[in-house]
Amino acid sequence: MNIYILYPEITVLLLTLLIVIMDLLLPVQETRRSLAYIAVMVLGCLFISLFYQYHFGISPYFYNKLFYFDNYAIFFKQLFLLAVIFTIMLSLDYADDLRYSGEYYAMLLFSLLGMMVLASANDFVTMFIGLELMTISFYILAAFKNNDENSSEAGIKYLIMGSVATAVTLYGISLIYGAGHSLDFNVLAAETRFFVPLMLTGIVLLIIGMFFKLSIMPFHMWSPDVYEGAPTPITGLLAMGSKAAAIAVFIRILFVAFLHTANYFLPVLAVFAAICMIGGNIAAIKQKNIKRMLAYSSIAQVGYILVGFCAASPQGIKSVLFYVFLYIVANIGAFAVLTVVDKQNKGTDDKAIAGLSKSAPLLAMVMTISLLSMAGIPPTVGFVGKLYLFLAVVEQGYIWLAFIGFIMSMISVYYYLRVVKVMYIGKANNDYINVSAAIKITVIISMLTTLLLGIWPQYLSVLTNFAAISFAL
């Protein structure tokens, strides 16, 4: 029992409880910004301390292999910390309008705790607890805006679809338990009776449930509505954190627990990746609301990430980690801009964002760079990410998949640049937008990371390589 490997989770839990208690002690009329500042500082220290936890050699387990603290888990924990730190920073102004802003920050941290548990899950029990802690916090956050019909609608739609997905996943896990006689990923990996009907049904149900959580194309119905209705910073965290966490555990399930069946499910994943890339990009073209457009574009982005799964090699996993990182950084920039626009222009459609280059030139520039990074245009890191993904998958012989990805990236440039056109050519209805210091810091960090890693990708590449060798592929 080496309890020290739980220290990131314990720190986050204590911080969350502290914020809940402080929220009760502070006078009602007091702003809750102080709590957010404490949270950002503690999470920042935790983020830096995790750099010292990367290790060579054997990674420690906790409690009978329920919890695994390898480099891969550390990398994802850092990603989630980054996503939540910036979500708190960009919702400072936004949360002041909410009625219970202290609880808003507490819920953000509870979802962070769920994601961090999910990154380390090495057993279906841990995976289930992490997944539910994350999603239940998100149900609450999606419905958080008071007197807003769209927010309530987003909450209930997310709750119903999410619970059905949970039930399907759990049913799959129970069948896997019946056939494999264990819930431990390592024990299941040693299992040879994969081709009994019970096991196959279980795996299919589990993968369908995970597809729901990842909003892969035929199972994506909930995501555009939830993304549109949820408060804007939460939409950002849904797109970054919840997707990255589901990807983290999905990789572990596929390439640790069911490694021996990989040859059979990879072609299926390739087909779903193609459907996602084609469907997501085409559906995004006709969207007028930017949040909704980003929802469809995130479906397409998950398609690109699935391309990396199909490679099923250390290069493939490495490119997935690289792409998840750049996707989070680009989304931080885009949603920081959208949050400001949503608060001051009351909306996130074309009308609200028109003429942003005059009212807030910095925001327009960051939005442009973030969108170009998502589209994969060369000076940004998005180009390098797509290059790694397609190189890894072409090495494994899926040339058609790389070809579809390439064509669809070209199509995606159209709707990303349409937003840029509206920002730079459209006529502003509000000629001054006030940008707070926290938002400025957030967007500048996001922009610099996107550009600098695009020019010198090798630093991130070394880190992702290091994290990806945890897998015995």
Add this chain to the structure above:
Amino acid sequence: MHVGLTQVLILSALLFCIGLYGILVKRNLFAILMCIEIMLNAVNINFAAFNYFLPMPDLSGQVMMIFSITVAAAEVAVGLAIIFKIYHDFKTVNIDKINNMKG
């Protein structure tokens, strides 16, 4: 009649299908929440049955069942709170009337 693993599994599969069918046809949010509960309880029966009838090395199935019951309770608590908010905003709990967002 002898009750073995097969009968219990059929029961749980039936319960799961009833829950899924209910979610698809019911229009009242409370009924949908109850159907989700039925689906989760079907899973609990599965875990308990596998753990009881098969030669398992440990009790992980029952542990998982306890966690799943806890999570289901949390989910229902959040669900009821959101339905309350829905009723406050829309003055109805019929899911067909709750469709502001389309596309």
